[in-house]
Amino acid sequence: MPLSVETCLTPELSFQHDFTDKTAVIIDIFRATSCITTGLNHGVVSIKAVSQVEECFPYRQRGYLAAGERDGRKIEGFDLGNSPFEFMSQKGKKIVMTTTNGTQAILKAKGASHVVLGAFLNFDAVAEYIVQKNKNVVLVCAGWKGKYSLEDSLFAGALAKKLFEFHFQANNDDATTSCLLMYERVASNLKEFVALSSHYQRLRHLNVKEDLDYCITFNLMQGVAELQESGEISLFR
Amino acid sequence: MPLSVETCLTPELSFQHDFTDKTAVIIDIFRATSCITTGLNHGVVSIKAVSQVEECFPYRQRGYLAAGERDGRKIEGFDLGNSPFEFMSQKGKKIVMTTTNGTQAILKAKGASHVVLGAFLNFDAVAEYIVQKNKNVVLVCAGWKGKYSLEDSLFAGALAKKLFEFHFQANNDDATTSCLLMYERVASNLKEFVALSSHYQRLRHLNVKEDLDYCITFNLMQGVAELQESGEISLFR
Numbered sequence: 001m002p003l004s005v006e007t008c009l010t011p012e013l014s015f016q017h018d019f020t021d022k023t024a025v026i027i028d029i030f031r032a033t034s035c036i037t038t039g040l041n042h043g044v045v046s047i048k049a050v051s052q053v054e055e056c057f058p059y060r061q062r063g064y065l066a067a068g069e070r071d072g073r074k075i076e077g078f079d080l081g082n083s084p085f086e087f088m089s090q091k092g093k094k095i096v097m098t099t100t101n102g103t104q105a106i107l108k109a110k111g112a113s114h115v116v117l118g119a120f121l122n123f124d125a126v127a128e129y130i131v132q133k134n135k136n137v138v139l140v141c142a143g144w145k146g147k148y149s150l151e152d153s154l155f156a157g158a159l160a161k162k163l164f165e166f167h168f169q170a171n172n173d174d175a176t177t178s179c180l181l182m183y184e185r186v187a188s189n190l191k192e193f194v195a196l197s198s199h200y201q202r203l204r205h206l207n208v209k210e211d212l213d214y215c216i217t218f219n220l221m222q223g224v225a226e227l228q229e230s231g232e233i234s235l236f237r
Numbered sequence: 238m239p240l241s242v243e244t245c246l247t248p249e250l251s252f253q254h255d256f257t258d259k260t261a262v263i264i265d266i267f268r269a270t271s272c273i274t275t276g277l278n279h280g281v282v283s284i285k286a287v288s289q290v291e292e293c294f295p296y297r298q299r300g301y302l303a304a305g306e307r308d309g310r311k312i313e314g315f316d317l318g319n320s321p322f323e324f325m326s327q328k329g330k331k332i333v334m335t336t337t338n339g340t341q342a343i344l345k346a347k348g349a350s351h352v353v354l355g356a357f358l359n360f361d362a363v364a365e366y367i368v369q370k371n372k373n374v375v376l377v378c379a380g381w382k383g384k385y386s387l388e389d390s391l392f393a394g395a396l397a398k399k400l401f402e403f404h405f406q407a408n409n410d411d412a413t414t415s416c417l418l419m420y421e422r423v424a425s426n427l428k429e430f431v432a433l434s435s436h437y438q439r440l441r442h443l444n445v446k447e448d449l450d451y452c453i454t455f456n457l458m459q460g461v462a463e464l465q466e467s468g469e470i471s472l473f474r
Contacts, residue, residue: 009385012250016384147253148246150411172435174387178419181430185422193418198409 004136004171005163007156007179010143011101014108023135024112025159028142029120029151030199031082031208032102033225034215035067036233037119038084041221043091046232049103050096059096068098072206083211084121094232101149105142106227112138115227116236118155121214122221127162129224129236137168139176150197151216154190157183191216241373241408242400244393244416247380248338251345260372261349262363262396265379266388267436268319268445269339270354270462271452272304273470275321278359278458280328283469286340287333296333305335309443320448321358331469342379343464349375352464353473355392358451359458364399366461366473374405376413387434388453391427394420428453 008017026033036047047067048059053075056066067080067087074081075098080090082099097103109115114133118126130137139159141152157179160170170176186193194200194216203212226236245254263270273284284304285296290312293303304317304324311318312335317327319336334340346352351370355363367374376396378389394416397407407413423430431437431453440449463473 009246010250012253013247013385016249148250148412148415150414153411153415170433172438174390174435175385177387177433178385178390178415181419181422182415185418196407196414198411201409 002167002169003134004173005139005160005168005176006137006173007139007141007160007175009141009153009175010146010148011105011108011140012146014140017138019109019112019138021135022112023114023116023130023133023137024109025116025118025126025130025137025139026102026106026109026142027118027139027152027155028099028102028105029155029215030203031084031211031215032097032099032142033117034119034121035082035084035087036097036117037121037221037225039087039090039095040225040233040235041122041223042088044087045092045094046234047095047097048232049106050098051104051107053098056096056098064094064096065090067095070100072100072203083208084214085211101142101144105140109140117225117233118159120155120216120218122224123158123218125222125224127159130163131166137163144199149199151194151199153179154183154186154194157181158187239404239406240371241410242376242397242405242413243374243410244376244378244397244412246378246390246412247383247385248342248345248377249383251377254375256346256349256375258372259349260351260353260367260370260374261346262353262355262367262374262376263339263343263346263379264355264376264389264392265336265339265342266357266392266452267440268321268448268452269334269336269379271356271358272319272321272324273334273354274356274358274458274462276324276327276332277462277470277472278460279325281324282329282331283471285333285469286343287335288341288344290335293333293335301331301333302327304332307337309440320445321451322448338379338381342377346377354462354470355396357392357453357455359461360395360455362459362461364396367400368403374400381436386436388431388436390416391420391423391431394418395424
């Protein structure tokens with residue numbers, strides 16, 4: 001019996017999706033899910049995603065590092081911003097994190113059997129995780145402030161294409177088909193096309209071009225970031 | 238000064254778009270905007286789009302034909318359903334119409350300078366209309382019950398590609414870029430890929446395959462369906 005892949009193109013459309021008994025993949029390529037994946041693969045113990053800046057304070061008092069951005073910029077007084085390179089040197093730490101888009105999307109996926117974070121950085125490992133869980137899948141694109149974003153949808157298309165090599169199919173979900181077709185159009189030159197995205201253009205002006213190029217690199221690491229029942233994100237084991 | 242093209246991927250996201258002083262293009266390829274375009278090009282005087290079945294009755298008493306569907310099927314007791322071929326033989330008539338998606342989307346575009354209906358059937362004429370109006374453009378995909386649909390987004394991509402030959406650009410609207418890339422992927426074999434859409438699959442079972450193939454045919458007619466200040470849709474002159 002084939003399993004289905006459906007895609008939620010922005011969190012504003014999450015009400016159209018039923019997450020029950022499914023694997024939810026949260027996708028915020030620029031940069032939350034890329035940062036979290038990087039951190040955990042570099043020895044961060046766990047990362048707690050929260051929606052508001054204020055929610056970070058009690059965690060910080062308990063020894064967590066506070067990480068996050070608003071409108072692409074590091075939050076004043078926080079230990080870390082939203083650059084994946086900052087997350088490479090926090091071995092042994094716990095982090096509490098809030099971002100404009102990604103952490104909000106993580107919090108939307110309640111009810112799913114499994115919630116996992118999507119990143120190009122561990123693309124094959126994420127696909128393998130999904131195949132092993134053997135559930136229907138919802139790909140949740142975090143977008144930008146509720147709007148559709150190109151880079152998250154391209155990741156969804158790449159992942160759908162990979163899953164279709166196994167026992168998964170779009171099952172009449174046009175959003176998934178569109179992501180797949182778009183990815184097929186640009187796959188041979190992904191970096192050039194991602195540079196067309198509004199998010200890339202926006203962040204480019206904040207001098208984070210290195211971040212962006214890093215975030216669209218395939219398979220630099222193997223650990224998969226998974227939301228635990230405790231509400232913390234840690235590596236799937 | 239280049240003009241911008243933005244795309245509203247489903248009516249549920251229309252709140253993210255400001256229609257003020259823009260040309261709005263309503264797109265419901267299967268089948269409302271294709272039907273209306275066909276009817277007006279075959280001598281129908283005007284078509285009034287309403288959201289509820291009950292709203293059709295007073296118009297009918299005044300001599301309008303009632304047209305429409307729910308879930309793809311003709312409404313019981315109505316004069317016409319939602320097949321473009323039925324709209325070819327109503328010369329001189331006025332029609333009141335309600336459909337699951339298309340007429341709802343038309344009603345969302347309030348505030349735009351100009352509201353025009355998009356169809357492959359008069360593709361070049363619609364593009365020429367937009368260029369002549371010389372305003373920023375919002376492409377509104379009607380979708381299916383608020384969900385994203387492949388055929389409407391492919392039309393948006395085709396139209397964006399055409400407009401980019403003139404003084405229009407996506408201006409960092411990722412939704413427009415995605416429609417364009419997807420269209421470029423499938424342009425050489427549009428009919429095969431539209432057949433992947435959920436709407437095509439759904440309607441195919443209602444024995445309207447001829448309708449569907451007709452609706453994705455380019456440039457059979459030249460008249461453009463435009464929403465008038467009176468609230469009726471008639472040919473732009």
